[in-house]
Amino acid sequence: MANRTVKDAHSIKGTNPQYLVEKIIRTRIYECRYWKEECFALTAALMVDKAMELKYVGGVFGGNIKPVPFLCLLLKMLQIQPEKDIVVEFIKNEDFKYVRALGALYMRLTGTSVDCYKYLEPLYYDYRKLKRIDRNGAFHIVHMDEYIDELLREERICDIILPRIQKRSVLEETNILEPRVSAIEEDVDEVESEEEEEILKQEVKKVVPPAPVKENKPPRLSSPHRRRTSPRRRENHRHRSPIKRRSRSRDRVDKRHRSPDHKHKEDDRYKRNNKKIRYDRDDDRHRKRHNERDRHHRDKDRDLRGHRDDRKDGGRDDKREERRDDKRDDRREDKRDDRREDKRDERREDKRDDRREDKRDDRREDKRDERRDDKNKKSTNSSAEQEIKVANELRAKLGLAPLKP
Numbered sequence: 001m002a003n004r005t006v007k008d009a010h011s012i013k014g015t016n017p018q019y020l021v022e023k024i025i026r027t028r029i030y031e032c033r034y035w036k037e038e039c040f041a042l043t044a045a046l047m048v049d050k051a052m053e054l055k056y057v058g059g060v061f062g063g064n065i066k067p068v069p070f071l072c073l074l075l076k077m078l079q080i081q082p083e084k085d086i087v088v089e090f091i092k093n094e095d096f097k098y099v100r101a102l103g104a105l106y107m108r109l110t111g112t113s114v115d116c117y118k119y120l121e122p123l124y125y126d127y128r129k130l131k132r133i134d135r136n137g138a139f140h141i142v143h144m145d146e147y148i149d150e151l152l153r154e155e156r157i158c159d160i161i162l163p164r165i166q167k168r169s170v171l172e173e174t175n176i177l178e179p180r181v182s183a184i185e186e187d188v189d190e191v192e193s194e195e196e197e198e199i200l201k202q203e204v205k206k207v208v209p210p211a212p213v214k215e216n217k218p219p220r221l222s223s224p225h226r227r228r229t230s231p232r233r234r235e236n237h238r239h240r241s242p243i244k245r246r247s248r249s250r251d252r253v254d255k256r257h258r259s260p261d262h263k264h265k266e267d268d269r270y271k272r273n274n275k276k277i278r279y280d281r282d283d284d285r286h287r288k289r290h291n292e293r294d295r296h297h298r299d300k301d302r303d304l305r306g307h308r309d310d311r312k313d314g315g316r317d318d319k320r321e322e323r324r325d326d327k328r329d330d331r332r333e334d335k336r337d338d339r340r341e342d343k344r345d346e347r348r349e350d351k352r353d354d355r356r357e358d359k360r361d362d363r364r365e366d367k368r369d370e371r372r373d374d375k376n377k378k379s380t381n382s383s384a385e386q387e388i389k390v391a392n393e394l395r396a397k398l399g400l401a402p403l404k405p
């Protein structure tokens with residue numbers, strides 16, 4: 001009786017409100033100590049006091065699936081089904097954050113999609129910390145806005161499968177909800193407007209200076225004796241290396257002082273050197289070709305020798321390997337046969353032992369039956385004899401003839 005839903009409760013999502021929690025978890029909640037002691041005969045008015053005592057949120061933990069008080073109070077709310085105004089007051093409560101978390105989860109389970117967006121989205125601006133317990137019993141810190149985001153986006157929270165709700169974009173297209181404006185966008189707009197105002201102020205402060213007036217001076221006449229170099233030429237002279245200057249000057253001097261005979265001698269030397277280079281190249285090519293041919297022939301000879309050796313010894317080696325393989329196969333087959341025979345012998349011995357035990361048991365039972373029969377016969381005979389004695393005594397008193405046994 002204590003676990004039944006209230007008679008006046010309305011069905012949610014077409015089922016009993018308590019069925020929104022899975023059966024295994026629901027039975028664990030009914031069996032836990034907190035449910036039996038703290039949630040018994042709990043009303044909507046007393047629910048607030050119990051919710052104010054909560055210290056963390058979560059589902060079940062441990063190997064034996066132990067539910068937390070937060071989940072027990074949620075199931076109690078589904079059982080007694082408080083009014084919507086009470087749930088809204090739970091959500092709007094700013095003093096106790098776990099009361100707000102409990103009301104938000106109940107609204108997500110039982111409310112429509114419009115109510116969920118209407119009452120839960122304002123909680124995005126709540127950045128307080130919540131303690132959450134996981135399956136291993138360890139605590140983690142979660143912020144309230146993250147908890148609300150999981151309620152609206154995830155499919156499962158606190159080991160409870162959340163019912164599906166319509167997407168916000170669909171409700172905005174049908175003009176049921178107004179488009180949501182996040183706080184970040186408002187801050188970004190304010191920062192951008194402030195930056196634009198500062199830029200405008202700086203532009204106003206800047207005044208364009210008047211253009212300078214050029215004086216008409218007579219041009220200077222360059223003297224023929226003195227010629228100034230431009231700054232670029234000076235820089236180029238500075239960065240030039242002295243080695244290049246010297247090499248250029250020497251080449252120019254050599255070219256100036258060379259005679260035509262000297263030129264012819266240099267040409268002859270150049271031609272001779274070119275011829276020598278050509279001859280050397282040709283010799284190198286011929287040597288490479290001969291070396292490649294010799295290598296090719298050597299490789300062929302090696303291959304032929306290897307084939308001959310393989311032919312000579314190949315038959316013997318193959319036969320030896322075949323014999324070894326045959327011996328290995330025979331050994332393996334013998335081992336297999338031995339194992340099979342051993343198994344057969346074991347089975348036979350087991351059967352023999354079973355038969356012997358069965359015979360022994362049969363003999364024992366037969367002996368027991370014989371003993372019982374003997375006892376029964378003796379008891380029946382003794383009882384019959386006693387009856388006959390009693391009857392004979394009565395007959396003797398009455399003067400009748402005695403009965404024969």
